[in-house]
Amino acid sequence: xAGERCEVATRARIRAVEAAEALRVAxxxxxxxxxxxxxxxxxxxPRTIRAAKEEAQRNFRTGNRAAPNAEAxxxxxRDWLREINRINTELRDATATIARERAAANAVGATIEQxxxxxxxxxxxADTAEAACTAARIAVAECDERQGADAGPAxxxxxxxxxxxxxxxxxxxxAIETGxxxxxxxxxxxxxxxxAAIVDALAADEPDQAPHWAQLVAELLDxxxxxxxxxxxxxxxxxxxxxxxxxxxxxxxxxxxxxSLGYRFDGRGGWVDDRVPSQxxxxxxxxxxxxDPIRVRHWxxxxxxRELLSEVRVATDEYVAGNxxxxxLGEMVSMLGRRADALADLWNQWGRIRPLLLQDA
Numbered sequence: 001x002a003g004e005r006c007e008v009a010t011r012a013r014i015r016a017v018e019a020a021e022a023l024r025v026a027x028x029x030x031x032x033x034x035x036x037x038x039x040x041x042x043x044x045x046p047r048t049i050r051a052a053k054e055e056a057q058r059n060f061r062t063g064n065r066a067a068p069n070a071e072a073x074x075x076x077x078r079d080w081l082r083e084i085n086r087i088n089t090e091l092r093d094a095t096a097t098i099a100r101e102r103a104a105a106n107a108v109g110a111t112i113e114q115x116x117x118x119x120x121x122x123x124x125x126a127d128t129a130e131a132a133c134t135a136a137r138i139a140v141a142e143c144d145e146r147q148g149a150d151a152g153p154a155x156x157x158x159x160x161x162x163x164x165x166x167x168x169x170x171x172x173x174x175a176i177e178t179g180x181x182x183x184x185x186x187x188x189x190x191x192x193x194x195x196a197a198i199v200d201a202l203a204a205d206e207p208d209q210a211p212h213w214a215q216l217v218a219e220l221l222d223x224x225x226x227x228x229x230x231x232x233x234x235x236x237x238x239x240x241x242x243x244x245x246x247x248x249x250x251x252x253x254x255x256x257x258x259x260s261l262g263y264r265f266d267g268r269g270g271w272v273d274d275r276v277p278s279q280x281x282x283x284x285x286x287x288x289x290x291x292d293p294i295r296v297r298h299w300x301x302x303x304x305x306r307e308l309l310s311e312v313r314v315a316t317d318e319y320v321a322g323n324x325x326x327x328x329l330g331e332m333v334s335m336l337g338r339r340a341d342a343l344a345d346l347w348n349q350w351g352r353i354r355p356l357l358l359q360d361a
Contacts, residue, residue: 002136006344009129013341016126019119026112033105037098044094049087056083137347138329144351171358172321184327184357187221188316195221198356202349216346223339225314229267232256233319237311241298242282246291253289255312261285269310276306327354 042048063076175182186194198217203210228234232252236243243251255265261281264272271277277285282305283293300308324331329350333340346353 002133002140002348005129005136006133006348009126009133012122012126012129016119016122019115019122023112023115023119026108026115030105030108030112033101033108037101037105040094040097040101044091044098049091052087053084056080056087059083134330134333137350140348141329141351141354144349145355147351172317172325172327175360176317176321180360182358182360184320185317187217187357188224188320198353201352201356212345216343220343220346223336223343224320225267225316227336227339228314228316228319229265231319233315234265235313235315240311242296242300242304242308243312245295250289250291254285254291257285257288258282260288265309265312267314269312271306271309276302277308278302278305327357329354 057080060076060080063079064073067073067076172182172184174180175185183194183197187198195214195217199210199214202213202217232255234252234255236246236248236251238244246254258264258277258281261277261284263275263277263281263285266272279299282296282299286293286296320327320335323335329347332350333347336343340347
């Protein structure tokens with residue numbers, strides 16, 4: 001059932017993308033026709049035409065006064081006539097262009113409303129189908145977890161701690177509070193042994209599929225890190241001359257503001273595409289974050305700005321615990337959004353994967 005529903009969801013999303021693209025193409029075409037009509041309207045503007053004809057008349061009078069003989073006068077008259085004919089031809093062309101482009105824009109405009117309705121319907125249908133797909137995968141994951149329950153408990157922290165925290169306490173949040181290190185935390189911190197354990201478990205029956213699973217697990221970790229960066233889930237050095245005066249929330253606001261200006265953290269201590277902000281950019285980012293730039297007493301120079309994120313870390317543990325504390329399939333798909341689309345094979349095995357990720361070895 002999950003396979004069937006997810007196949008339907010895939011086809012529905014393809015139709016939604018196609019419908020949205022058809023609408024974008026129609027809108028671009030309509031905009032192009034309108035722009036061409038506006039340009040032609042400007043060329044055929046009566047004031048523009050009158051000004052061009054008056055300029056031609058002035059040139060004729062100037063040439064006529066300076067003409068040394070009758071032949072020169074006739075030449076000036078012929079130049080004037082050619083210019084008038086050119087202006088009149090341009091006016092006719094502009095008038096024809098206006099009519100043609102507006103007719104084309106009206107024809108496309110008549111289809112845009114229908115295409116818009118179709119795009120909305122396709123999008124809603126795709127969202128509904130994807131929700132059904134996710135629900136079916138959750139059911140499969142729950143069945144897989146029940147089936148594997150005989151393998152032993154996979155709790156991240158001792159049951160007594162969970163009981164003390166209450167049944168509603170989220171597993172990863174409790175792990176952070178108690179200092180536990182579930183496998184997902186170790187994987188996000190770059191522990192190769194933790195990642196290898198997941199890959200080995202997934203490829204146990206088909207060893208030749210190990211590279212495939214390794215790639216998917218790496219993509220999952222990359223997606224979580226990228227999502228955490230986008231959300232501004234970062235940790236900052238307290239002793240840094242620039243970051244020190246700000247608390248964590250303020251520093252995160254500054255990074256988000258820098259991102260809106262095109263200066264983004266690459267997750268590895270540097271800037272994406274090596275785009276480094278200037279002092280002016282940093283000052284603007286503080287303003288966007290609602291902070292007074294006067295608080296910064298020592299602005300970093302170019303070299304220091306390049307290293308401004310060198311000790312900033314991605315707080316993936318905190319981010320995952322806060323947004324997918326139980327690592328359920330629904331939580332993961334909701335957290336990752338469109339980044340989850342490429343991980344369908346992992347989600348289909350999530351009932352096996354989730355207990356392994358929550359294990360505290």
